[in-house]
Amino acid sequence: MKRGPWSLAAGLTLLAACTSVASHHHSEPELARLRAAGYRVAVLPFAITAPDDGFVAQSLGPVGDLLALEQGRDLPRRDRIAALLHDDVAVWLQQSDYQVVDPWHVATTLAHAGLSSDAIQNRSRAREIAALVGADALLYGEVRRWNRGYYVLQTVVDVALQLELVDGGSGRTLFTSERTETMGSGLTGGPTGYVSAATEPIAGLRGSYLRNLSRSVARHAVADLNGGELGDQPGPTTPRLGVVALARMHDGPFRAGERIDVIAVGSPDCLVRFDLGRLRVGVPMNPIARHDDPRGARATYVGHYVVADGDDAADLPLSCTILRREARRSVALRVRWEGAVSLGSPAIAAGRTP
Amino acid sequence: MRTRSAALVAGAMLAAACGGVSHQLRRGAEPPRSIAVLPFAGDADPELRAAGRALLQSRLRAAGYLVPEAEWVDRALSERGWLRDPDAFDATALPMAEATLALGVDAIAVGSDLCQSSFNVLLLRRHAVGGRLALVESDGRTYWAADHAASRFGGFLLTSGQVFEELRAQGVHRTPMATLALLDEFVADVAATVPTRAAATAAAPPPSVDEAIATRTPLPDGGQRLVVEARASAGAVLTFALPTLAAGVPMVAVPSGDGRHRGAHDLPPGTQLTRIDVVARDAFGREARTEARP
Numbered sequence: 001m002k003r004g005p006w007s008l009a010a011g012l013t014l015l016a017a018c019t020s021v022a023s024h025h026h027s028e029p030e031l032a033r034l035r036a037a038g039y040r041v042a043v044l045p046f047a048i049t050a051p052d053d054g055f056v057a058q059s060l061g062p063v064g065d066l067l068a069l070e071q072g073r074d075l076p077r078r079d080r081i082a083a084l085l086h087d088d089v090a091v092w093l094q095q096s097d098y099q100v101v102d103p104w105h106v107a108t109t110l111a112h113a114g115l116s117s118d119a120i121q122n123r124s125r126a127r128e129i130a131a132l133v134g135a136d137a138l139l140y141g142e143v144r145r146w147n148r149g150y151y152v153l154q155t156v157v158d159v160a161l162q163l164e165l166v167d168g169g170s171g172r173t174l175f176t177s178e179r180t181e182t183m184g185s186g187l188t189g190g191p192t193g194y195v196s197a198a199t200e201p202i203a204g205l206r207g208s209y210l211r212n213l214s215r216s217v218a219r220h221a222v223a224d225l226n227g228g229e230l231g232d233q234p235g236p237t238t239p240r241l242g243v244v245a246l247a248r249m250h251d252g253p254f255r256a257g258e259r260i261d262v263i264a265v266g267s268p269d270c271l272v273r274f275d276l277g278r279l280r281v282g283v284p285m286n287p288i289a290r291h292d293d294p295r296g297a298r299a300t301y302v303g304h305y306v307v308a309d310g311d312d313a314a315d316l317p318l319s320c321t322i323l324r325r326e327a328r329r330s331v332a333l334r335v336r337w338e339g340a341v342s343l344g345s346p347a348i349a350a351g352r353t354p
Numbered sequence: 355m356r357t358r359s360a361a362l363v364a365g366a367m368l369a370a371a372c373g374g375v376s377h378q379l380r381r382g383a384e385p386p387r388s389i390a391v392l393p394f395a396g397d398a399d400p401e402l403r404a405a406g407r408a409l410l411q412s413r414l415r416a417a418g419y420l421v422p423e424a425e426w427v428d429r430a431l432s433e434r435g436w437l438r439d440p441d442a443f444d445a446t447a448l449p450m451a452e453a454t455l456a457l458g459v460d461a462i463a464v465g466s467d468l469c470q471s472s473f474n475v476l477l478l479r480r481h482a483v484g485g486r487l488a489l490v491e492s493d494g495r496t497y498w499a500a501d502h503a504a505s506r507f508g509g510f511l512l513t514s515g516q517v518f519e520e521l522r523a524q525g526v527h528r529t530p531m532a533t534l535a536l537l538d539e540f541v542a543d544v545a546a547t548v549p550t551r552a553a554a555t556a557a558a559p560p561p562s563v564d565e566a567i568a569t570r571t572p573l574p575d576g577g578q579r580l581v582v583e584a585r586a587s588a589g590a591v592l593t594f595a596l597p598t599l600a601a602g603v604p605m606v607a608v609p610s611g612d613g614r615h616r617g618a619h620d621l622p623p624g625t626q627l628t629r630i631d632v633v634a635r636d637a638f639g640r641e642a643r644t645e646a647r648p
Binding site: 026046068087090091092094095101102103120186188189190191195196197199200203212215216221259273277278279280281282284286301304305306308309310311312313314315316317331 | 399408607
């Protein structure tokens with residue numbers, strides 16, 4: 001009976017060493033509004049405070065060296081790791097709802113200003129640096145773990161990243177997050193035979209594991225900063241469009257001065273725009289009617305484009321995009337009409353009602 | 355016994371070789387300074403291709419290249435008749451010399467054969483995202499090209515020693531986030547083989563816009579057609595906005611108009627305008643604004 005608590009403790013310890021994610025973050029309430037209004041963020045160079053790997057892991061490390069660290073060989077290895085995580089975060093932030101100051105602009109401006117690493121990391125200088133790089137806010141990052149631990153029958157790989165978003169106007173911290181992702185290989189992976197008990201922990205030192213973890217940490221940390229998942233995956237709260245069509249059919253191409261009228265029916269209280277191929281994009285549409293229905297409310301949106309002199313294109317696809325006005329984050333849904341539209345003098349328009 | 359060891363070593367080497375990125379770089383060539391990333395072609399969903407394109411743009415920016423915005427690139431291609439439908443774009447017919455000149459870049463990034471494949475029969479599973487990326491210069495020569503697939507390979511047959519890990523992997527197989535992670539891995543691994551370059555400042559000065567004027571003509575339904583004109587620096591894309599009514603109305607360069615752009619929007623009868631904002635945006639997202647009197 002006395003064995004029970006010990007077994008439980010041992011089990012929990014093993015599980016803790018297994019693949020896991022520890023994450024906590026905090027956002028100030030005004031961040032969603034700022035994001036929707038086009039908040040411009042500069043990602044500063046990241047600091048690294050991760051401890052050095054132990055001797056054994058360092059010795060075995062080369063079995064999984066990282067291609068991604070081959071670049072920037074003029075930098076010390078630890079700085080290259082910080083740069084790698086910085087780039088991952090900057091890349092994903094560019095897929096989010098924030099506007100991102102070009103990384104090369106930030107790097108060049110900071111280099112020209114002659115600021116030291118300590119000065120850049122000094123939060124009390126946030127306003128000065130934000131003004132310097134032309135950003136509304138600064139994103140600081142610190143790589144706290146980037147480690148591989150080898151314990152003969154078990155390998156643990158972990159990456160931890162802390163992010164902090166500081167408003168460049170007020171100097172206030174608007175967002176903080178700390179995320180640690182751990183991957184265990186060996187005993188905690190499951191039933192392990194004699195051979196795999198020895199080989200799995202060594203395989204777990206692979207550089208690709210460390211790289212995948214770092215990418216995952218960066219992606220998820222930015223998703224937290226963005227208030228939700230990245231990648232525009234429609235969910236249950238994503239607004240829908242049921243109908244997209246030309247409001248008035250037209251024989252032949254639309255000529256200069258003629259109107260292309262588009263109608264869409266979908267979720268109410270949303271922002272709707274239409275695109276003619278990639279030639280004319282984001283043409284605004286306005287709601288003209290709301291239909292309350294037991295199955296859910298719908299709204300009708302209309303918009304138009306007045307064909308300009310010089311507009312000349314054949315068979316452009318017509319599509320509409322809908323997104324919530326006051327979304328926690330803006331997942332947009334794009335719907336295509338089955339027909340096509342021609343402008344100017346080329347081939348006949350091929351409009352068909354859906 | 356010796357044969358078995360040799361086979362083991364050969365297998366291990368083969369597995370190691372599979373993990374790398376196959377790429378070619380034209381040695382001795384000066385790396386391009388600015389790169390336009392075209393819509394990706396391939397069998398993958400349009401959304402996945404668009405996400406891959408956006409990620410490559412960001413990776414190239416992080417590597418120090420000047421990369422014009424996708425929307426700007428697409429509009430420039432469309433206006434010249436080279437891009438009709440981004441979901442069905444094929445770069446093979448693109449005249450590279452003319453396209454690089456029109457886009458004002460040193461090279462064009464072409465993504466082709468982007469595909470996603472997966473199967474999962476519990477004992478074996480595989481999920482992969484792959485394709486081919488190339489940087490083509492104005493003379494049509496390839497500066498850099500890479501062919502790669504990021505994949506997850508597993509199944510209970512292969513990972514009997516790591517059953518718990520395999521159970522977890524089965525749970526996330528081909529989920530949207532798993533697909534996104536693979537796409538991220540594919541683009542990041544491939545982009546890591548493009549030489550980094552010292553960051554350079556943008557070639558052109560920021561955009562400018564001025565001389566905005568608005569005129570109205572009556573329409574048969576009692577409304578009015580509002581025509582807004584403005585002059586902007588070369589390469590800028592213009593839109594105008596009528597607060598609370600319409601934002602982002604496209605303006606088009608007037609043929610041989612010396613930088614003049616014009617856009618029109620029909621106003622319903624009785625519309626009162628308070629202001630008209632004209633926005634010019636360049637290829638790198640820099641904006642300039644002016645106001646036209648209603």
